[in-house]
Amino acid sequence: MSTKIIKHIDDRCYACKTCELVCSFHHNKVFQPSKSSISVERDHLNGIWTWTLNDSCDNCENEEEPLCVKFCLYNAIVIKEEED
Amino acid sequence: MNRFKIKGGITGKILRVDLSAEKVRVEENIYAERWIAGRALSSWILLNEMDPTTKWSDPENYLIFGAGALIGTIAPASCRTNIDTINVFNNGKGSSNVGGHFSPEMKFAGFDQIIIKGKAEKPVYLFISDGKAEIRDASHLWGKSTYETEDILKKELRDNKIEIASIGPAGENLVHGSAIIIDCGRAAGGSGVGCVMGDKKLKAIVVRGHNSVKVAHPEEFLQRAYEAYQKIIKRPTAKVFRKKTLAGMVYNDSEQFDDLWEMMHSIKNSQDVHWSREQRSRIMGKEGVGKFFKKIQACYACPVGCQPYSEINEGKFKGSKGLGYWINSVMWSGKMDVTDPEASLRYHLRANQLGLDGDDSSVVMSWAFEAYEKGLLTKEDVDGLILTWGNSDAMLELQEKIASRDGFGDFLADGVVAAAKKLGKGSEKFAINQKGQDTLDPYRVCKGWSLACATSPIAGRHMRGSINIPIAFGPKGVKFNPYSYEDQPPIVFWELRAKEIEDITGICVYVGTWSGVYALEPSDYVELTNLALGINLTEEDFMLLGQKGYNLEKAFNTIHVGFKREDDLPHRRFFEDPILSGPHKGETLNKEKYNSMLDAFYELHGWDKETSWQTRKTLESLGLSDVAEKLAEVGRLIE
The missing domain is CATH 1.10.599.10 (Aldehyde Ferredoxin Oxidoreductase Protein, subunit A, domain 3)
Known part of the structure; x- marks a missing residue:
């Protein structure tokens, strides 16, 4: 058995937060980062962006592909299949 | 008259702040049905509510932060904040528009527009969250750079997801060409908006919120937004842009951009528009500013990304780091004929830290360089600086002096028209301004x-x-x-x-x-x-x-x-x-x-x-x- 999991590739990320926002849309049909499974934090002074995914992620059930993957045009979010 | 019956997108609320009375008030956004959002809405409020005799430094002057109609949604690159007020250079319309992540958080905090009037007695900052606002003491922030301000506020509020618009020492010191800085690297310049904020003793605005932005037709909107993302990313320029940033893309030393270069520049206080390929190469060639770029940050929901993050790790500017470097940054250096890439980057980063509008300050500084060239200013007049074209040390020192109104910097701090008036001797002939405001732009070629x-x-x-x-x-x-x-x-x-x-x-x-x-x-x-x-x-x-x-x-x-x-x-x-x-x-x-x-x-x-x-x-x-x-x-x- 394999499981599809969402992976973030840090050095491709531009910290635009599109993934965070579109994820909130998936869950609630509104735009609000706190309703998202993703959180993006930006440390402007040191050029560090931190991306985290919490347990509420459902891999975008009922979507052809997870919206964060679809909308990340930097290809920083990908789906990996991992053996259980 | 058209009246729009708006069912989504906007929050429907406006925050009014009176810093003199120390009061805040939330009101319905009754203006959206005519103006929708953003700049047009702010322009109407200024026109409709401002007495014709009001000047920029009167307490009655407004400083308005406006979020566009699509801000907070997934529409691509919906990130801009409009800032409108009275222009400090001429008392006419002032307006600035800036990217970053501020205005989406402003919508999430519950507001389409923030309208600030009055003046605080002592330094304050605004904390705006979830439909409410507080005027808070900012004594401990006064005198701090925009970098320090962000660092302190994030630590004391224990929240890394707040968004901040702040001024630096330049705005506090009422330097006319002062900017409001967002994301420590996005400057709202022009019209002296940072000077107005400083005059109100408003150090910063912090926004944070949990308000949802709803759209009228969610699924159709998402699909149309996705198509717009695809349209952007399919443009060949988008791919280059996101690898090199706009400045990196255009200001390389290839022949391809020879014509564009001549169109854009105002070399030596607009005496010239031309740099040789060798001069260009120093700034944007392989050993130019680009070698300090480490990564790129995008504005909110932007699929392109144009803001470099840079670090200088050796030499006399070791430790300089931060966001941003644009076409304008090259234009600033060109004004003083400075082709040293480290100095050019340092100049950009310091402008953001000090909260200086680099366009305005570069104009007035290059005017001083030309007055020095013509013998109208002597070394003694300018605090011992040697204002010869290309002298990057003098450029950087003068920048600090303007921001702090120190010595000759104070002479320049009210803009080029005021400086030329004080100096006289025919120097107004090269005090490059439009309607009283310093202007960086080129006027002869295009x-x-x-x-x-x-x-x-x-x-x-x-x-x-x-x-x-x-x-x-x-x-x-x-x-x-x-x-x-x-x-x-x-x-x-x-x-x-x-x-x-x-x-x-x-x-x-x-x-x-x-x-x-x-x-x-x-x-x-x-x-x-x-x-x-x-x-x-x-x-x-x-x-x-x-x-x-x-x-x-x-x-x-x-x-x-x-x-x-x-x-x-x-x-x-x-x-x-x-x-x-x-x-x-x-x-x-x-x-x-x-x-x-x-x-x-x-x-x-x-x-x-x-x-x-x-x-x-x-x-x-x-x-x-x-x-x-x-x-x-x-x-x-x-x-």
Whole structure:
């Protein structure tokens, strides 16, 4: 058995937060980062962006592909299949 | 008059803050049904509520932060914040527009617009969250750089997701050319908006919120937004742009950009427009500024990304780091003929830390360099600095002096017109300004750029219709040669309306009609706005709204200052002093041809050619009878 999991590739990320926002849309049909499974934090002074995914992620059930993957045009979010 | 019945997109709330009375108030956004959002809405509030005698430093002056209609949604590059006030250089319309992540959080905090008046007795900051606002003590932040301010606020509020708009020491010291800094690297420059904020003793605005932005047609909107992302990313320029940033893309040393370079620059205080390939190479070649770029950060929901993060890890500027470096940054250095890449980057980063508007400060500094060259200023006059072209140490030292109003820096801190007035000796002949505000822009080579900047209601700034290369958009059937006088007016007239729409929606011009990627256009804005707001605009309606918005800024200037046709002519240098070198050597503007261009421009607007003022007939046809009445009250309406 394999499981599809969402992976973030840090050095491709531009910290635009599109993934965070579109994820909130998936869950609630509104735009609000706190309703998202993703959180993006930006440390402007040191050029560090931190991306985290919490347990509420459902891999975008009922979507052809997870919206964060679809909308990340930097290809920083990908789906990996991992053996259980 | 059209009344939009808006069902989504906006929050429907406006926050009013009175710093003198120490009060905050939330009110319904009754203006959206006429102006939708963003700049046009703020322009209307300023025009409608500001007494014509109010000056920039009066407590009655407003500082308005406005979020566009699509801000907070997934519309691509919907990230811009509009900041409107009275211009500190001329008491006319002041307006600045900046990217980053501030305005989406402002919507999440519950507000479409934040309107600030009054002056605090001691330094304060605003904390705005979830439909509420507090005026908080900022004594501990006063004197701090924008970097330090962000660091302190994030730590004391224990929240890394707050968004901050702050001023640095320059704004606190009422340096006229001060900016408001967002994301520690996005500068809202022009009009002295940072100076107004400093005058109100408002150090920063912090926004944070959990308000949901809802759109009228969620699924259709998401699909249309996705199509817009695809449209952007399919543009060949997008791929280069995101690897190198805009500055990195255009300002490399390849022959491909020779022409563009000549169009953009104002070398040695606008005496010249030309740098040799070798000079360009020093700034943007392999060993140029780009070697300090470490990564790129994008604005909110932007699929392109244009903001480099840089670090200087050795040499005399070791430890300098931060966000941003743009085309303008190269233009600043060019003003003083500085080609040292480390100094150029340092100058940019310090401008952000100090909260200086690099456009304005570079103009007044290069004026001082030229006065020094001409012997009108001596070494003793300028605190022992040696203001020779290309002296990057002097450039950096003078920048610090201006921000702190130290010594000769204080002499320059009110802008180039004030400095030239104090010095005299004919120095006003090269005090490059438009309507009283320092202007960085070039005026001789590209005639459309020149026309748009000279007529801009925000005085010599290029975000009101400027154009320099043929673009895919614009009025149908119009040919475009950037060097000709004849082609420009209809294209400038088109672009200034498109830009107003971009500022109403909050979408960035770099993915839009103006520069960089050239992907989205009014038809995209119309569809996204209709789906988000649940209204039924046509493209023609939206362009008309853009025209109305521009007319509000024009009316504000006419009522408050009385600018006339002569104020729409570029500075005398561009008519009198030929370009010194390069392919355009010897060129000046032709006054007769320029005036023909102005005639055609006024005709497109339906304004009076003799005065440049608006006519009752035109304003009534635009549905702006109330604006006509305001002009009539001060005797400045053409009946």
